[in-house]
Amino acid sequence: MNQKMQRREFVLSAAGMAAALGFPGLAIGQHAGVVKLNVGFAAGGPADTIARLVASLLNDSGSRFLVDNKPGASGQLAADAVRRSGADGANLLVTPSTILTLVPHLYRKPMYNSLEEFAAVGCICDHSFGLAVAGNSPIKSVAEFIKAAQANPGNATYATAGAGTGMHLLGSLFAQETGIKLTHVPYRGTAPGLQDLMGGQIFATFNPLPTMLELHRAGKIRILAVSNPHRVSNLPDVPTFTELKLPALELVEWYGVFASANTAPEVLRSLREQFAKALSKSDMAVAAKKMELEPRAADAATLRKMLEADYQRMAKVVKATGLSLDV
DSSP states (O other): OOHHHHHHHHHHHHHHHHHHHOOOOOOOOSTEEEEEEEESOOOSSSHHHHHHHHHHHHHTTEEEEEEEOOOEEEEEEEHHHTTTTTTTEEEEEEETTTHHHHHHGSSSSOOOOTTTSSEEEEEEEEEEEEEEEETOOOOOSHHHHHHHHHEEEEEEEEESSSTTTTTHHHHHHHHHTTOOOOEEEEEEHHHHHHHHHHSSOOOOOEEEHHHHHHHHHSEEEEEEESSSSSTTTTTTTTTTTTTTOGGGGOOOEEEEEEEETOOOOOHHHHHHHHHHHHSSSSSHHHHHHHHTTTOOOOOOHHHHHHHHHHHHOOOOOOHHHTTOOOO
16 A cells, blocks of 8 residues: 555544544534533544543533644643633643643743642543554564664654653653663654654654554554553553563553633532533443543542642653753
8 A cells, every 4th residue: 555545544544533433523612501622632633532532421411512622832732721711611621641740840831830720620531552663564572673773773763642742751761761762753643643654754653552553453553562551452462561671661641621720619510520420421431442441430539639649750750861841
């Protein structure tokens, strides 16, 4: 298959992932009763797909929940928009944990204070990551990957969905733990980087498993290892980094829903009740299994504790790696 057809097929696959799981194609409305679910990444990636799943589960709650993609600035644009919103709860943040726990430590002047400017609504799910190469690559294992990177350090690039993401952190940790040189190539979303991986422009990628499972099954990419603490059910033959004596790369990212700290208490109570009801539906478990997600319907108090704990943990990781996005 030529590169043009391969790219077209992948774009159609990414665009169709939500539809295949039964999620509606949502547009932004401005009339009363619309609640925007702000996402800091482009359409087609895991954050967008998870937000659309949540919106579909909420469609009988009395309000219209619609997805608003705001990619850029390492996911900060969506978070910044929500933290500046008013008391009516009309703007919520659906985000992977690292946008609130990792990214603020990568800048001297981050765009928001994660612990003071957001109110927890509820937790949605967890997912892990994988290291992958192209399906036609001769590399079949992490050991072979390390040898190939050592032999060609100038070509050892890895794609991610953006600087400051969990994927970026994993690449930095992998290079540090193995002593090899890897060059980070950030993209605005997962799809472009995966396209370039399949097209031979990129050596490898670190990406969330939900974005890579179908491509791996189709032989278009090859997942070499996962960041889960244990092997995942959809990839029983793929080892974990911990099995490969790289425990520092164990990383599971949760997705949460947050409102501005300005949100009125009665609005927060209503939102928390709506989300708890929606995420308890059987549709959530069915969709999660297809995407290699682990439902995690933690309440607001638990989510707040998770945020605080991971914020402190990421501060230590960033200090140890020296990772920074300031120029």
